[in-house]
Amino acid sequence: MATSPTCSAELAGLLGANATNTAAAEFICNKFTDAAFAIDTTYLLFSAYLVFSMQLGFAMLCAGSVRAKNTMNIMLTNVLDAAAGGLFYYLFGFAFAFGGPSNGFIGRQNFALDSIPSSSFDYSNFLYQWAFAIAAAGITSGSIAERTQFVAYLIYSSFLTGFVYPVVSHWFWSADGWASAFNTGDLLFGSGVIDFAGSGVVHMVGGIAGLWGALIEGPRIGRFDHSGRSVALRGHSASLVVIGTFMLWFGWYGFNPGSFNKISAAYVSGNYYGQWSAIGRTAVTTTLAGCTAALTTLFGKRILSGHWNVTDVCNGLLGGFAAITAGCSVVEPWAAIICGFVAALVLIGCNKLAEIVKFDDPLEAAQLHGGCGAWGIIFTALFASKKYVNEVYGGDRPYGLFMGGGGKLLAAHVIQILVIVGWVSATMGTLFYILHKLKLLRISSEDEMSGMDLTRHGGFAYIYHEDDDMQKNGIQLRKIEPSSTTPMSV
Numbered sequence: 001m002a003t004s005p006t007c008s009a010e011l012a013g014l015l016g017a018n019a020t021n022t023a024a025a026e027f028i029c030n031k032f033t034d035a036a037f038a039i040d041t042t043y044l045l046f047s048a049y050l051v052f053s054m055q056l057g058f059a060m061l062c063a064g065s066v067r068a069k070n071t072m073n074i075m076l077t078n079v080l081d082a083a084a085g086g087l088f089y090y091l092f093g094f095a096f097a098f099g100g101p102s103n104g105f106i107g108r109q110n111f112a113l114d115s116i117p118s119s120s121f122d123y124s125n126f127l128y129q130w131a132f133a134i135a136a137a138g139i140t141s142g143s144i145a146e147r148t149q150f151v152a153y154l155i156y157s158s159f160l161t162g163f164v165y166p167v168v169s170h171w172f173w174s175a176d177g178w179a180s181a182f183n184t185g186d187l188l189f190g191s192g193v194i195d196f197a198g199s200g201v202v203h204m205v206g207g208i209a210g211l212w213g214a215l216i217e218g219p220r221i222g223r224f225d226h227s228g229r230s231v232a233l234r235g236h237s238a239s240l241v242v243i244g245t246f247m248l249w250f251g252w253y254g255f256n257p258g259s260f261n262k263i264s265a266a267y268v269s270g271n272y273y274g275q276w277s278a279i280g281r282t283a284v285t286t287t288l289a290g291c292t293a294a295l296t297t298l299f300g301k302r303i304l305s306g307h308w309n310v311t312d313v314c315n316g317l318l319g320g321f322a323a324i325t326a327g328c329s330v331v332e333p334w335a336a337i338i339c340g341f342v343a344a345l346v347l348i349g350c351n352k353l354a355e356i357v358k359f360d361d362p363l364e365a366a367q368l369h370g371g372c373g374a375w376g377i378i379f380t381a382l383f384a385s386k387k388y389v390n391e392v393y394g395g396d397r398p399y400g401l402f403m404g405g406g407g408k409l410l411a412a413h414v415i416q417i418l419v420i421v422g423w424v425s426a427t428m429g430t431l432f433y434i435l436h437k438l439k440l441l442r443i444s445s446e447d448e449m450s451g452m453d454l455t456r457h458g459g460f461a462y463i464y465h466e467d468d469d470m471q472k473n474g475i476q477l478r479k480i481e482p483s484s485t486t487p488m489s490v
């Protein structure tokens with residue numbers, strides 16, 4: 001990219017109008033431009049690494065939330081979400097999402113990163129967006145854990161990251177997308193959809209896909225008794241759940257603030273306040289929403305169950321993060337507290353509804369990411385600030401209903417929820433149904449009872465003591481005590 005002609009002209013005027021000074025001004029401005037590109041690319045790459053670290057968080061959270069006999073299985077699926085997602089997003093996904101010029105529905109350029117880097121995208125953009133794509137796939141894997149055939153994971157993960165998710169991200173994030181706030185043509189309701197980091201694009205897509213997978217498969221054996229009452233099949237390690245939650249919290253600072261893509265943009269030249277300030281504010285709103293949701297869940301579940309449950313608190317925290325993701329850059333910090341409070345109530349309500357309809361999701365992923373993600377979209381349409389919307393997206397456009405901006409943004413966001421539910425249901429719901437009919441989706445009841453680590457992966461994830469194995473097989477050995485308790489001399 002060439003240097004800004006304004007920069008060169010202004011600097012040349014200060015130096016004096018002659019050929020030497022004009023050349024010197026252009027040289028200096030080019031150097032500043034190069035430095036800005038380097039800073040922004042470094043910032044985006046660092047954000048991509050943070051978002052990718054969320055895969056470790058997902059892996060730990062999933063492992064701790066399932067029973068020990070399925071640990072190896074769920075860990076392997078998390079590895080393959082990243083691996084299969086990497087290839088399919090490289091070949092097709094990035095092109096479907098951002099390849100341009102294209103139509104409003106799907107991208108048509110840059111398959112296998114053809115013609116990249118360009119004036120629009122560098123390799124860092126691909127890496128960052130790939131980390132988002134595999135996050136959506138990771139959400140779905142939690143919903144169908146402990147009962148899904150391994151081949152089904154490979155098929156759905158490839159399809160989701162290579163086609164389903166990229167189309168949605170094209171609609172709402174590409175400059176060509178029909179509902180994108182970055183659309184250079186006609187904006188939907190004059191505003192487009194403000195889903196800054198993906199409450200809808202990432203979290204709802206993963207949550208709705210997981211919803212259909214879990215519905216079509218049905219609940220795990222023993223999840224509901226013969227009378228229909230809920231039976232808790234608790235995960236085997238609260239420690240892993242907490243570790244995973246903190247890793248996800250850490251990664252969210254790349255997920256939300258990193259979605260600015262650049263840090264060196266100045267809103268007013270020579271002022272202390274610029275995009276770097278907006279990035280800091282985004283990190284603050286993310287933090288406050290998660291913290292509020294965690295505390296609300298803590299006391300809410302204490303009232304309902306009588307226990308202080310760390311797993312519930314971790315899920316509440318993540319629900320607050322999922323909700324604030326859409327509006328993190330355009331709301332005031334005080335509004336983020338409201339977002340987190342309501343997100344916790346939404347999660348508790350969705351979990352209660354899931355029990356009533358006998359829906360089984362081992363990680364509460366459909367409720368957490370689907371339900372809280374949908375609330376985050378509505379929240380943004382209610383509380384988006386005029387000042388921040390204009391700074392982040394440019395121009396004078398509709399903003400939050402409760403902030404005096406009218407109902408146009410809310411109308412656009414209701415449409416977003418409807419089209420995401422429709423698109424993901426039509427694609428992933430159909431895929432899961434076909435896999436079910438082909439008997440490729442759910443494992444046998446015998447394998448489920450024994451655990452997939454033993455039947456599908458060659459052994460358990462943990463080393464068991466021989467005494468435990470002997471007792472399991474009906475063999476008991478008498479422990480021989482020493483004949484004397486007198487200490488031996490050294």
